[in-house]
Every structure is written in structure tokens, then in C-alpha cells.
Amino acid sequence: MGWRGSWLARAGVGFVRACVVTGVSLLVPAVWAAGVVLWIWWWHGDRWSWIVPFLWASIGTIALIRPVCQMVRSLVEKWTGTVIPGGYREPGPVTRLSTGYWWNGHSYERTSRDALMDQRWRLRWSDPANRRDLRFVGIIPFTAGVVAAVPPAGVAGAVLGLLQPSPVARLAGVLCAVVAVGCAPYAWRIIEPVAARFLRPSPAMALGERIDELTAQRADTTVAQAAEIRRIERDLHDGAQARLVALGMSLATVERLMRTDPDQAAELLREARAGAATSLTELRDLVRGINPPVLTERGLVDAVRALALDSQLETAVSAEERLNLDPPIESALYFGVAELLTNAAKHARATRAHVSVVRDETGVVVEVEDDGRGGADMRTGGGLDGLRRRLAVFDGTLEVTSPKGGPTHVRMMVPCESL
């Protein structure tokens, strides 16, 4: 009894789902059918009478495309668990400019509401997903629609047949009922492969998305690089350059004083020497910020070891010896570890940390764990967000788990070609 009951339940659920699938897939055809009915109703021999119903059906189709696709997506996800990404374009940020106008990436508007509205319409019209959705709406009535319509059609046939007095019609009605019940648990399933095949983002859309991503990254990198160069220029200008000028002046004065006041000359020479030492220290710090010498001399693993030795935390390092990474990747990971250790000491008040550097076939993974109080977040514009963006340039990722109360675990992954 049990299996029969569960089979009946499945048939019932299946029947309802088949009806829903049929209804959703026939929404757009229904709009066109209504258009045809209107046209016949208005038919007075006028050769332009088709225009109004045609316009009505077209507008109806355009309005229905995306809701139908989204409905199919959510139904498939609910019933089978298969997630089909939409791949629709995301709106960019709308920002207020110093002029008071709003910029949405395309045009200037007086109010943020106008800017948002304008952006929404542009996105809606220019989205390459529209073409795919339109195609899907055209395909679905003839695939999923037809198959899913079998159970409801069977039931309708059975009712009609059984109401007839003739035995042939009744026999046909019984046959219809058998077919309807027999395929009820299966018919609706057609929606999954059809949606998976035709509703996925097309390769062109995936490429488009990638281009958007790369454009944003390129802009980020350019801005960061320019800022870095400006900082270096300023440091050199106010630091080493100025000190060298002072040094030259001191030496010139010494030359003059040597004969007249040897004591003062000696004093000046001592000062000049101290100045030279200070500018060397400044230059060394500057160089360390651009590219730590130990990274050039020894590579990532030893550079991380050197960092661990200098850190305020008791830091253990476990690493593979030979990594063979590209210098830019090494540099990004090194500064990542440096920033994470600084965060651990400064913000998380940690006392110990562990850094591991591992390389596998797909890429290099650097993990940093501390025993601090956690609570690190990836808020936009913050240090971790900056690190994430620096890694993204190499298609790398940053994962942070940092519950309140700690500990914090950070995983940096950068893909690179296997050796």
C-alpha cells in the first residue's frame, strides 16, 4: 500500500507541476493567441486592422520575457536544486559629482532617481541576455510546453470522453486517463534539461562579463600604480634629494672653514656624516616598501621567514622550498602576508601567528592564521578589500574567516601554471 500511496502522491505532485510548466511556457503564446482572437474579432476587411493586436502582443512579449525566464529558473531550482545563473548585467555605482549632478556610468542626471531610472532602462535594453531570453521564450512552448501539456491534456480528454454516451469515446477517455496518470510523475522534468541548455549565460555573455571585470581591474591597477609612483616621488623629493643638497652645502662650507676654523669644520663634517646615514636609512625604508631586497635575493619563502622573524608576533612558517613563482605574484603575496601580520598584531591583538605557503598543480596557497580576537571584515575600501583587489589582478582570491572572538584565518590563492 505504501509504495502505491507514494506513487500516487508523486503522480499528484507531478500533475500539478506539469500544469505549472504548461502554464508558464504557454504564457507568451497565450498573449499572441489573444492577439489573433482580437484581430479576427475586429476583422472588417480593413487591411491595417492587424496593427493594434500585433503591437499589443509584441509589448506583452517584451514585458513577459524576463519574468518568464526568472520563473523557470526559480521553479527549476526549487524542484531539482539545479541553479541556472542568469548572467544579467549588474548596474554600476551611481555617484554624486562635485557639480551636484549624478553620474551613472552613462549620463549625468539632476537627481539620483533619474540617474537610477536611466541606468535601469539602458541596462534593460542593452543587456545581451535579452537575446538569449527571447530565444528561450520562443523555444519553450515547443519543447517543455508540449511535453508538460500531456498530463493536463490527458485529463481533459478523459473528462470529455467519459461524459460521452458512446462506448468508443468512453474507451478513448479511459486511455487518456491512463496516459495522463502514467506520465504525470515524469512529464514536468523536461523543464530542467531545456532550461539548463537554453537559459545559461552564452559564451559571449561570459566573455562580456570577463571584459567588464578586467576593465575594472585595469583601472584599479593603473590608479594604484600612479598613487604609488607619486608617493615614491614625494618621498625621494622631500627625503634623500633634500638631504643630498644639504650634504653638498655642508661640504662646501667645510671647504671654506677648513683653514679659518678647523673645529667648526670637524663639527660640520660629523653632521654631514650623520645626514648621509639618515638618508641611507630613509632610502632603505623606501626600497623595502617598493620591493623588499630579501625578496629579490631569496624569493618568497625566505622573505616570509624574514618577515616572521621581524614580526611583533611569535610567527611560525611552514613552507615548501621551491616555488618558482613570477616576481609580481611573489611581491603581491609577500605584501599580503606583511599586511595580515600587521593587522593581527595591531587590530586583532594576537600574540602568535602561523603562515603556510603551499604550491600545488593549480596554484600557490598562502594561509595566515592568528590567535587574536577576530572580527576582521572585508568592507569596501578597507585593507582587506585592497588586498583582495591586488590578488584579483592575478585571478587570485582572498578568503577570510574571522568570527568575533577569533581566531582569524585568511587564505590567499593565486592560480599559476604547473611546473
Next chain:
Amino acid sequence: MRIVVAEDLYLLRDGMIRLLAAYGHEVVATATTGPETLDALLKWRPDVSVVDVRMPPTQSDEGLKAALAARREVPGLPVLILSQHVEQLYARELLADGAGGVGYLLKESVFDADQFADALERVARGGTAMDPAVITKLLSSGSSNRRLDGLTEREHAVLALMAEGLSNQAIGQRLFLSESAISKYTTTMFDKLGINNDDHHNRRVQAVLTYLNKA
């Protein structure tokens, strides 16, 4: 003293040779690459050598590697490493063999020529000369901090100078104290830290560093 100078930049090499000559030393050979350095060190077995860390052909730590390789062949071969930057990592590698006769200084330490000449002689005699910058880093890193909590400020200063490789007498001169006062400080300090007190310079540095290295 017979000295080998390994430095790839002409200006610095030339300056160093003149400085050493001014102090009455003889530069028996110069080297400009890592392999050349190793050859010169093994061929001449100098009283002391002055070696730059970064050198051709790879522009990585060729000089340091050559010095370490030479000391593996000839244990205790006196080497003074000069560099634009100091790393605890390198310092630990240089001291790891415990043979003494090792120096590791920033290039600008030659600005004080007398002190530089002192350091060079110390290394030649089998002692140690560590740059104050590397000692500061060593004493201020996380694990050391906690371990050195119990020391007074004066003891801390004595410890730092001792780690640089200075003798009690030299520490006394730097801190304007008598040698006997310094030796009293070192005794209480070593007691506090539980380090075996030993008068031999290099062994003292070793003791301090081993202590700081303990996990």
C-alpha cells in the same frame, strides 16, 4: 692584515680598498661575482674578507652564499658581510655554525672608519661584529620581547652591545662605565636569563642568540 674585498660596484670597491690601505691593511685580491669570491676566499685564505651580499651573475645573495660555502670548506674563515640592508634571517645563517669570525654590518657602518676598523679586527681575531640594526630587530621581535621583560633598561643596553660582539671593556667605553661594572651586569643578566656565562666573545654572542632563538 691580508684582506680579500668582494664588491661588484666599482666606486664602493675602490673606496673600500683606499680605506683599508689608510689603516695599513693589504688587499690581496678583489672579486666582483659570487663564484670569483668563493675562489678568492679559498685560494688566499685571507686574515679577513669584506664581502657584499648582492652580486652578479644573478644579483641575488651570491656573496652571502659564497661566504657560507667558503666557511663550510674552511671553518671559522673570518668574513665580514657588508650589505645595504640587514636581515635577522641572514644573521642567523651566518652565526649558525658557531665557529666565530663573522661580521654582518650595514654599508654605512664604514662612515665611522675607526669603529669599522675595530669590527674588522674583531672578526679577524675570531670574534663577532653584528650591526646594531640587526640586534635591535632581534631584541624587539615578538618572542624576544616577552623573554626580556625581566631585564632593566641598563641590562637591556648591555645585552644589545654584547650581541653586537663587543667585549666587556668595549661595552664599558660605550656606556661610560667601568669594565668591572659591566661584568657585574652581565653576571646578573645571565643569571636572570639562565644563560651560561662565558668570557669568550663569540661564545657570548652565541649564547644570547641561541637564547633568543629558543621557541
